[in-house]
Amino acid sequence: MSEEKSLNFIEEIIEEDLKTGKHQSILTRFPPEPNGYLHIGHAKSICLNFGLGIKYNGKTNLRFDDTNPVTEDTEYVDSIKEDIQWLGFNWANEFYASDYFEQLYGFAVKLIEKGLAYVDDSTSEEIAKQKGTPTQPGTRNQYSERTVEENLQLFADMRAGKYKDGEKVLRAKIDMTSPNMHMRDPIIYRIKHAHHHRTGDKWCIYPMYDFAHGQSDSIEKITHSICTLEFIPHRPLYEWCIEQLEIFPSRQYEFARLNLNYTVMSKRKLLQLVNEKHVSGWDDPRMPTISGLRRRGYTPESIRDFAERVGVAKRDNLIEFSLLEFCVREHLNKVALRRMVVFNPIKLIITNYPEGQTELLNSENNPEDVNGGTRELPFSREIFIEADDFMENPPKKYFRLAPGQMVRLKSAYIIKCDEVLKDDAGNITAIHCSYIPESKSGSDTSGISVKGTLHWVNASTAVEVEVREYDRLFQVENPASEEGDFKDYINPNSLTVVKGYAEPSISTATLTDRFQFLRKGYYCLDKDSTADTLIFNRTVTLKDAWAKEVKKG
């Protein structure tokens, strides 16, 4: 018996539509404009649309909303497709709004013939002025009185390239007094002598989003057209077009877009961060883009889980980043290979371990995975431990290394701290310890139990690596709602590059591996790595109860 999970409001609508027979099956779509990279907010929409298709045995199309040639590019098309596939979804069809340009042109002609559209010669300023305001109705101009024949000819001339950009537009003739501004004779076609990434120079007039989007849904027979809240006032216009054109009645449903704290979620702002070099690119690991999260080490599973957990509703939200972090930790804990890396080394000499001797110890790759296997770790007289893991005068409840105290070296031996070596300035240069030979991991007969276990690396075989540690990109929860320029709130310390000393097995790391550096966090290899230098991105730290304890004082 599986537990019944409650439905979100869109699922309720779909189940009702299926039950009543309004639809036999469902068809959804994800409709990005190829003018930027996808971000985690799009991931929510992708998971919703494709997830619905899967859940209800329907299908989902990918349709590029490419009606504005000046901002769109195939680079974006490619990245969008890659991101959706990486998230684990397959589209039934790959479509483009530009596939429908001829049909959309026909729709416009039909409106003209019905006396429901006219060519307007006004400037954009004049049109804006005539539109009125939300509290004052708009007014029609003399162009709205043109005859059907005249409009037909003028529109054909627009298509034929007889006019320059901005000289004329085609407007739907609806209601200049509507309280809904979108119904005040909206522009449905404009002239743009621009090269389109797919149709080339075939067209010099392009449909507006409002005239392309709803009809594209209709052409594809999308049953449930899901979009974000800001498109609610557009819906009456889509429905007007569907009714006047007598085409398939797709129905639009709107949900609240995802907002994440300490970042921004608009393509315009993300583009600015890229263009002004505040980040290294769209896939900078600090970016909330899907490509950035991927490079950072997030997994598709964790992002899908996140999308599931944030839910779908109609109220504005600001999700805490800690939920995303929880999701990725939960997945990575199950799959990441454990490795030991010391970041801030201090030398530890095991005085009773024979000089020149090295032994190989075994350590599990992942304690959460019984089939994960083991790896070998060299161990000898001189090792490095984390400087943080030693204190000369430890506070209470500190169960790491301190003079006279014992700890276990992970997968190795229990050691006892005998002596602290210092230079003339009083800085600690090394720690002398003795080890307990009977305490070897896996065959411990010493009977000693210790509270602390430390990670370590063998000094002579340690591999030096570069590690990039990331912090939140912005210093405030919601940069978009702050006074002034959102870029004033960028966190200057969002990237810290440090050195690490890793166990030798790290040298076989590949781009698809996921690691947990013991007691530190989750990491993955970065594509900037070279044959000489391995570079790792810190995906997320481990939870750190001791750091909290210290903070409390």
Place this chain on the structure above:
RNA sequence: UGGCCUAUAGUAUAAUGGUAGUACGACAGAUUUUGGUUCUGUUUGUCUUGGUUCGAAUCCAGGUAGGCCAACCA
């Protein structure tokens, strides 16, 4: 001051007129060869005022608060 959308713990999200629940976070404890994981427990909530009803988070009305709409962008 026109229209539309929304309002449940710190953050999200359920409860579909009948015991306000879940997750994340926070806090406390147990376990632990990762101060990780796992497990247990605690904490905090129906925007407001009326109305309908045996009974309202839910339905109705008025308020309040937040969001969206006046691009030849999507």
